Amino acid sequence: MSIDQERRDFFRIEDEVTMQLTPQSAPVGNDTSPVDQLDSSLPEEFIILNQLRKLDNDSVQLMRSIQDKHRDIAQYFKTQNDKFELLSRYIANQLKDNFKLHQVNISGSGLKFHDSKDYPVNSNWHLKLLLYPDCYGFYCQTKVIQCEPKDKGFDVTLEFTNINTHDQDELVKHITRLQSQKLRKERLGH
Template sequence: MNYKRDERREFFRIDDSLSLSYRQIPADSLPAAIERLENEVDSDFTVLSSLTAVTQEMTGTLHKIELSSPEIAVYLKSLDKKIEILGRALLTQSTTLLNQPTQAVNLSASGISFQTSRFVEPGSILELKILLMPSYAGILCFAEVVGCDGVEADPSGRTHRLRTNFLNIRGRDRDVLIQHVIQKQGAQLRKAREALELSGGG
């Protein structure tokens, strides 16, 4: 594994739009909360994230199958799609995040910042639920508040910019998050390049 390359990817930052919720938890309850997250079977909220991680792990094998047996590859992709549909159905039953508007965030595999309606003391520990778009991969993790500054209110009336660093995030969820950031960054770079070419600057 190329650790230096993965570390660089981990700290790519992007502006994104997603659904999230958070709640503050006492610092002394964090070890038990982390243990539950690491040891419990996936909840309905996190099942799509785990499925996405498995799909990413299968990418290389599936590519080989496509080269040797295209029809089998198509069949396997169809099965993957059916499983994804079931995962989304479970997600619909388990969270209200699907029904709330997305919000602008700044995101990397090491942390997230977003606007909130109230001041949160730096050093506070948060349980975060993050719903990535358009994959609907749900990530449950814990983060430490490193800053909370008053800013101009956004359209929803949120008046503070909350900055966090992840304290604990499952390995498979971090992999999904890194891949999400890379894909979003690639799409943003392509869009910027196309805009430059249309303006005659390319």
């Protein structure tokens, strides 16, 4: 996908993410599908964070129903949910030792970041990425489509070459939420 085509297909936003890039040394084997391999390559912490997020998403409608009928019970469940949020943030913070915090320009099909390392164009990389404040983590395969010298380092553009559809959907939702928050703040003059 060309960079121009990507700009038309996906909205891009500036964000801060925790990520880890490792070279992709060999093509995906025939034993498992590329998507199955993506799911099995997630660190255990990512799996736990994603399960907590899924449970939270699954309970939204039920919480609205409870809130309409039983405010005290709804408040209790909200308190329990806040505990899970704290746990998610703790787990995400523990990952920072093995991952690097980056300012990125991100879309549903790739990202751009600045790094001190020169990445060869057309090289393939495994990317583990953690989004904030959602604490949603995923793994995908990427390809370097651009690496240009800039400010004593390099501006690196990665294209997602193999990403789970659910993860891509979550990424697009994350980007949409951040853009809505940004627009709201601008309207309020913050």
